[in-house]
Amino acid sequence: MQAFSAELQQVRLTCPGLFTAKSFLFPLFSDYRPRRTAALHHTHAPLLFILFFLFVGISFPGFSQPALAEMRSDTALESELNSGSLNGYVSEARTGEAIWGANIILEGTTLGTSTNSAGFFTLTRIPEGSYTAVISFIGFREMRREITIVAGETLRLDAELTESGVELDDVTLVSDFFDLEQRQSVGVTTVSTQLIRDTPAVLQADVFRSIQLLPGITSASDFSSGLYIRGGTPDQTLILLDNTTVYNPTHFFGFFSTFNPDAIRDVRVFKGGFPPEYGGRIGSVVDIYNKDGNRRQRSGTASVGMLSSRASFEGPFEGGSYMFAIRRSTLEPLLWALRGSVDNIPRSFYFLDANAKINYDLGQRDRLSLSFYTGLDDVVFPASDDLLLNLFYGNITGSLTWRRILSGSTFGTLTFTGSRYFNEPRFEFGGTVFERKNTVNDFSVKADIEWTPDQNHTVKSGLWAGTLLFTLQDRFDGNLTQSPDLTSGYYTFYIQDRWRITPRWIFLGGARAAYFTSGNFFRAEPRAQLEYRPTENLRLQTAAGRYHQFKSLITNEAFSGFDVWLLTDRGVAPAYGDQFMAGAKWNPNNTWSFELEGFYRTMRQLFEFDPRIPDAAGLEYSELFRFGEGFAYGVEVLAQRNRGRLTGFLGYTWGTTRRKFPGFNDDNFFPPKFDRIHDLSLVANYRLNARWMSTVVFGYATGQTYTEPLGRTQINNPFGTEPDNPIIVGRVNASRLPAYHRLDVGFTRYGRFFNLGDSELQLQIINLYSRRNVWFYQFDFDENPVQRITVQMLPILPSVTYTVNF
Numbered sequence: 001m002q003a004f005s006a007e008l009q010q011v012r013l014t015c016p017g018l019f020t021a022k023s024f025l026f027p028l029f030s031d032y033r034p035r036r037t038a039a040l041h042h043t044h045a046p047l048l049f050i051l052f053f054l055f056v057g058i059s060f061p062g063f064s065q066p067a068l069a070e071m072r073s074d075t076a077l078e079s080e081l082n083s084g085s086l087n088g089y090v091s092e093a094r095t096g097e098a099i100w101g102a103n104i105i106l107e108g109t110t111l112g113t114s115t116n117s118a119g120f121f122t123l124t125r126i127p128e129g130s131y132t133a134v135i136s137f138i139g140f141r142e143m144r145r146e147i148t149i150v151a152g153e154t155l156r157l158d159a160e161l162t163e164s165g166v167e168l169d170d171v172t173l174v175s176d177f178f179d180l181e182q183r184q185s186v187g188v189t190t191v192s193t194q195l196i197r198d199t200p201a202v203l204q205a206d207v208f209r210s211i212q213l214l215p216g217i218t219s220a221s222d223f224s225s226g227l228y229i230r231g232g233t234p235d236q237t238l239i240l241l242d243n244t245t246v247y248n249p250t251h252f253f254g255f256f257s258t259f260n261p262d263a264i265r266d267v268r269v270f271k272g273g274f275p276p277e278y279g280g281r282i283g284s285v286v287d288i289y290n291k292d293g294n295r296r297q298r299s300g301t302a303s304v305g306m307l308s309s310r311a312s313f314e315g316p317f318e319g320g321s322y323m324f325a326i327r328r329s330t331l332e333p334l335l336w337a338l339r340g341s342v343d344n345i346p347r348s349f350y351f352l353d354a355n356a357k358i359n360y361d362l363g364q365r366d367r368l369s370l371s372f373y374t375g376l377d378d379v380v381f382p383a384s385d386d387l388l389l390n391l392f393y394g395n396i397t398g399s400l401t402w403r404r405i406l407s408g409s410t411f412g413t414l415t416f417t418g419s420r421y422f423n424e425p426r427f428e429f430g431g432t433v434f435e436r437k438n439t440v441n442d443f444s445v446k447a448d449i450e451w452t453p454d455q456n457h458t459v460k461s462g463l464w465a466g467t468l469l470f471t472l473q474d475r476f477d478g479n480l481t482q483s484p485d486l487t488s489g490y491y492t493f494y495i496q497d498r499w500r501i502t503p504r505w506i507f508l509g510g511a512r513a514a515y516f517t518s519g520n521f522f523r524a525e526p527r528a529q530l531e532y533r534p535t536e537n538l539r540l541q542t543a544a545g546r547y548h549q550f551k552s553l554i555t556n557e558a559f560s561g562f563d564v565w566l567l568t569d570r571g572v573a574p575a576y577g578d579q580f581m582a583g584a585k586w587n588p589n590n591t592w593s594f595e596l597e598g599f600y601r602t603m604r605q606l607f608e609f610d611p612r613i614p615d616a617a618g619l620e621y622s623e624l625f626r627f628g629e630g631f632a633y634g635v636e637v638l639a640q641r642n643r644g645r646l647t648g649f650l651g652y653t654w655g656t657t658r659r660k661f662p663g664f665n666d667d668n669f670f671p672p673k674f675d676r677i678h679d680l681s682l683v684a685n686y687r688l689n690a691r692w693m694s695t696v697v698f699g700y701a702t703g704q705t706y707t708e709p710l711g712r713t714q715i716n717n718p719f720g721t722e723p724d725n726p727i728i729v730g731r732v733n734a735s736r737l738p739a740y741h742r743l744d745v746g747f748t749r750y751g752r753f754f755n756l757g758d759s760e761l762q763l764q765i766i767n768l769y770s771r772r773n774v775w776f777y778q779f780d781f782d783e784n785p786v787q788r789i790t791v792q793m794l795p796i797l798p799s800v801t802y803t804v805n806f
Contacts, residue, residue, distance in 0.1 A: 085154040085408035086147065087122035090115050090135055093160035095314075096295025096321065100266045101190060102137040102161070107144075110503050111455050116411070117266070117289060118367075124409045125454040135159045138642070139192075154408030156364070185275065185508065185529055186541035186583050186597065189214055191267040198685060200697050200744035200764040201256070204305045204801065207267060208249070208257035211286065213681040215636035215651035216271050216599070218701065220674055221775055222742075222793040224254045226555075228674045229284040230272055230599055231632025231657030235553030235565075236283030241397055242290055242357070242371040245280075247421035247440055247565060248395040251351040251377055252307075252329070258375040258395065262301050262312040263325035263355040265291040272579045272599055273543030276494040276510040276527050277448070277460055282547040282577040282603060290371055292359045293321030303803040307331065308351075320360035328352045348380040365405040373397045386430045393423035393563070411450040417466075418443050425562055434476055438564045441469040444490075456500040460510075464492040468518075470567045484621045486567050488518030490550065496527075506531040516550045519569045523548040523576070542582040549575040552607050566607070571622025577603045583636075595638040603630040606659070628661035630669075648684035655679070665732040673733065677702040695746040703737035709779050711786070727781065737776070743768045757806040763798070770796040 090102040098119025105112035106126070115121045128151040136142045140161035147155060196210045208225040211217060218228045226234040239246040241259070249258050270278065270285040278285045291314060298315030312325035329350045353375035360368045376394030383389050401415045421440040426433065444466025451459045470486040496510025508529040515522045527545030534540065552575065554564040568574045583597030610626040613619070634655025641647050656677065658669040682698040710728045746764040753759045778789040 082151050083125045083127050084149040084151055085122065085124045086126060086133070086149065086157055087120070087154060087405065087408060087411075088157040088159065089119045090121065090137070090159045090161065091119055091295075092140075093162045094296065095291075095299075096160075096316075097265055097292055099137050099140075099161065100268070100289070102135060102140075102159075104159075105134050107132040107134050113452075113458075116450065117287075118403050118411075118413070120403070120405070120411055122409055122411065122450075122452045123455065124452050133157060135161065137161055139164055139194075185270075185273070186531075186543045186581055187271045187273045187599075189269045189271070191269060193261065193264055193267075195683075196261045196264070196267075198693070198695050198746070198748065199683060200695055200746035200766060200799075204256065204307055204799075205261045206256040207259040207261060207264060207288070211267070211269055213651065213683060213697070213699075214269065214271070215638050215653040215679070215681070216597075216634065216655070217269075218653075218674060218676050218679050220704070222773070223775075225250055225256045226254055227284075227286065230601060230634065231630070231655065231675075232283035232601075232603070233553070233672075233674075234555065235551070236281050236549065236603075238278065238281040238285045240285070240287045241373055242288075242369075242399045243401065243415045243446065244371070244373075244397040244399045244417040245419050245442055246373075246395055246397060247419060247442075248375070248393060248423070248563070251353070251375065258353050258373075259288060260310055260312070260325045260327045260353060260355055262303070262310055262327075263290050263323065265289045272601065273527075273529065273545060273581050275508060275529070276496045276512040276525065277462065279492060279494070279512050279514060279525065279547070280549065280551075282549045282575055283601075290355055290357050290373075291323045292369070293323035293357060295321045299806065301803060301805050303801060304330075305801040306799055320358065322359070323355070323357045325355045326353070346379060346381040348378050351375070351377045367403045369399075369401040369403070371397075371399045371401070388428040390426040390428075391562075393425070394421075396420045406449075409452045413446070413448040413450075415446045415448075416444075417446070421565060423563060432477055435474070436562075436564075437471065437473040439469070439471045440565050441467075443467050458498040459495070460497075461495040462493070464490075464494075466490050468567060470565070472564060472566070482619075482624075484624075486518055486569055486621075488516055488550075488567060488569075490517070491515045504533045506533075514548060514550075516568060516574065518550075518567060519572065519574075521550070521568060521574055523574065537587045539585045540583075541585070544578070544580045546578050547576065554609055566609075566625075568607075569621055571620070572607055572625055573605050575603065575605045575607065577601055591641060591643040593638075593640045593642065595636075597636045598634070599636075600633040601631065603632075606630060612663070626661050626663075628659055628664075630657065630659040630672075632657035645687045646684065647687075648682070650683075651681045653679040668731075670732040670734075671705045673704050673706065675705055675733075691750050693748045693750070695748070697744040697746075698742070700739065700741040703739050703774070705733035706735055706737060706777060707732050708735040709781075709786070737774045740773045742766075742771055742773065753802075753804075756804045759805065760801075760803045762801040762803070764801075766797040766799060767794055768796065 090099045090104070091097055092099060099115060100117050100119060102115045102119070102121070103112065104114065104121050104123065106123070109131070111123055111126060113121050113123055126149045128149055130146065130148050133145045133147050134142060135145070140163055143159050143161055145157060145159070147157060149155060191211055191214070196207055197205050199205070199210050199213070201209045206225060208227060211227060212219045212225070216230050220226055220228065227237050228234065229237055239249045246258070250256065251258055266289040268287045270287070272284055274285050293314040293316070295316045300311065300313040302311045303309065308327055308329045310325065310327035312323070314323040315321065329352070331349055335345055335349060353373070356372045358370045362368060374394070374396045377391060379389070379391040381389045397417070397419045399415055399417045401413060404412045406412045419442040423438045424436065426435045444464060446462060446464045448460065448462035453459065466489070468488045468490065470488070473483045474481045492512065492514045494510060494512040496508060498506065498508045500506050510527060512525040512527070513522070514525070525546045525548060527543075529541065529543040532540045550568045552566045554566065555562070579599065579601040581597060581599040583595065586594045606628045607625045609624055613624065632655065634653055637652045638649060640649040654677065657672060657675050659672050660667065660669045678701065680700045682696075684696045686694050688694060708730050710730050744764065744766050745768055746762060749761040751759060753761065772792040772795065775791045775793045778791060780787040780789060
């Protein structure tokens with residue numbers, strides 16, 4: 001088979017007054033040695049892969065060795081010639097899963113780094129000699145390795161960390177609810193899978209319900225798992241699953257998220273100020289990674305709960321691993337039993353999601369990963385004799401990721417992604433049919449490079465290109481009332497550098513540039529973060545940046561299922577906002593961690609459907625919207641105890657958010673429904689013994705806002721028909737519901753039941769003292785005086801879940 005090869009003659013570039021370089025080829029990879037060559041077969045390699053190889057500077061047969069000696073000082077060159085590099089992967093010893101955020105330091109020096117999302121790390125410019133490498137991560141035993149660095153060479157060090165054991169006698173239990181120590185940026189929190197599993201939740205463990213316990217993040221109600229982060233709406237949060245955008249992250253009318261806890265490896269939340277490598281939203285990011293699969297042995301879990309059942313399977317194969325997880329609702333037997341005795345029982349009422357992932361090592365330097373997710377909800381509900389409700393919506397995602405160690409200092413990632421969102425609600429009322437079809441198809445390719453030229457710099461850069469296909473169709477009695485259909489390309493480039501100015505000062509700066517073809521919009525986003533460490537245990541941080549969003553979600557704040565995604569186009573400019581934040585993190589010892597953060601953010605060019613338009617038929621796409629602005633500010637406090645029999649955390653937020661739309665509320669700012677001035681969460685776990693653990697969760701929040709009606713008036717119709725009786729209302733959202741508070745408790749029994757393997761039996765009681773929190777008010781104006789009807793949220797609710805590991 002004919003091999004594809006490329007030859008590049010030596011090129012001499014001369015820039016007067018700047019530098020002169022011989023054999024200049026991609027200086028980012030100048031330390032890559034020419035003895036390593038690669039050959040590509042053009043019959044099998046897509047052009048994009050070939051271009052990617054060329055882009056990252058892999059040495060092909062006949063390529064000249066990059067030489068940048070003329071660009072460097074004699075001191076820097078001598079330092080490089082007398083130093084070597086260290087890189088490798090850090091993983092769990094029990095399963096082989098990659099560890100994101102593990103610390104690697106060389107004892108007795110200031111040299112150190114942490115692993116990326118793939119578990120990879122690199123240290124460069126290490127002076128020749130012998131060292132003790134210390135690898136650590138909270139919840140795992142520290143590992144120490146004696147290493148020898150040879151000048152001009154790269155040492156590969158793969159480390160496997162063992163989980164800390166449960167030692168009740170000397171009380172060394174460790175809990176990693178929120179990873180405060182490992183993260184480097186302001187506004188970032190790693191949520192552990194332990195918190196997701198152990199926290200009492202309505203009917204089943206849930207990723208988003210656990211995230212809602214973080215300060216700065218609120219929920220709309222007991223029935224919503226939507227994330228309202230720092231005054232933003234759920235669509236202002238970018239949800240990523242294995243680098244792929246998830247447009248529908250909820251099940252069961254938004255009751256809980258679509259992410260199966262058994263399939264999740266890492267959850268990282270950027271509440272604000274996220275770096276240039278992330279974009280496309282003006283608020284926040286939730287970055288989730290599925291498990292890679294157990295590389296040591298075949299294993300699995302099965303869990304049965306009151307609402308759903310789930311199972312997962314994982315294991316190794318030669319050169320790789322696999323993972324498969326499935327979850328489905330189990331309400332059908334109950335609905336079938338009630339169908340003959342209770343009116344208006346749903347004909348169909350189920351949700352389903354499935355996750356799969358395959359990983360394969362092509363060699364010591366290359367890893368492939370194929371990830372897949374699908375989830376859907378299907379509801380057919382006869383609400384009354386003449387009203388039939390049919391909801392069908394979901395999301396399908398897939399990604400193919402290729403990771404490669406390009407050199408001793410460079411790591412590359414190439415990812416192909418695909419995401420499809422669909423929502424097809426249908427209503428039949430008295431023979432009249434309303435149908436809607438909203439779809440978003442998102443296909444993209446990303447190329448990311450991480451380069452560590454020396455101990456003080458970590459440079460990340462990447463390209464992201466994709467296509468969005470958007471459809472929205474509304475039909476009333478079979479007649480098409482609106483049908484905007486948009487196709488847009490998007491292209492993004494980013495670059496950022498984490499610069500350790502001194503051992504006490506760290507600066508992360510960069511920029512992101514985005515181009516959206518629909519509407520021909522180009523936007524630039526500068527961002528910066530600064531950290532100062534006055535002591536070993538105290539970090540002072542600040543961040544600022546600009547963010548843009550080319551999509552908007554129209555949703556019902558009470559529950560999802562009718563969500564509609566919209567795109568920018570001519571006359572519909574993208575939303576944008578600025579964020580500013582500052583904070584302090586203090587770790588006085590191994591037991592306690594404290595965090596204080598303040599934030600201020602602006603929101604401009606917010607776009608949504610204009611409710612004043614009576615009929616959208618025949619209107620241009622840009623004429624369907626109204627445009628507004630908003631702002632939010634607040635202070636967050638988080639205290640965590642992560643060692644001992646009693647572990648847990650306390651989070652508190654004081655915050656305010658406002659919105660303004662022209663021609664609405666007299667053009668004044670108003671609080672949205674989800675504005676909560678005070679929000680407090682308390683989580684406590686107490687390990688009674690090796691078999692029993694108890695959990696308590698308490699939440700308190702200021703009541704949501706609502707618009708109070710003042711009365712009703714009568715307007716006589718001059719044409720002799722019935723008079724109109726419009727409702728007179730007060731200022732928008734000027735009133736508040738009563739304060740919200742709820743206490744949940746849970747007990748977990750560990751052991752073996754029915755000889756089925758290691759098992760967990762969870763008994764949870766939601767809303768222990770049965771606080772009937774108010775969901776909303778309804779007003780009956782046909783009564784005199786006007787009657788206010790209170791619609792309440794969940795009463796006391798027990799829940800039982802049984803999980804077996806095999």
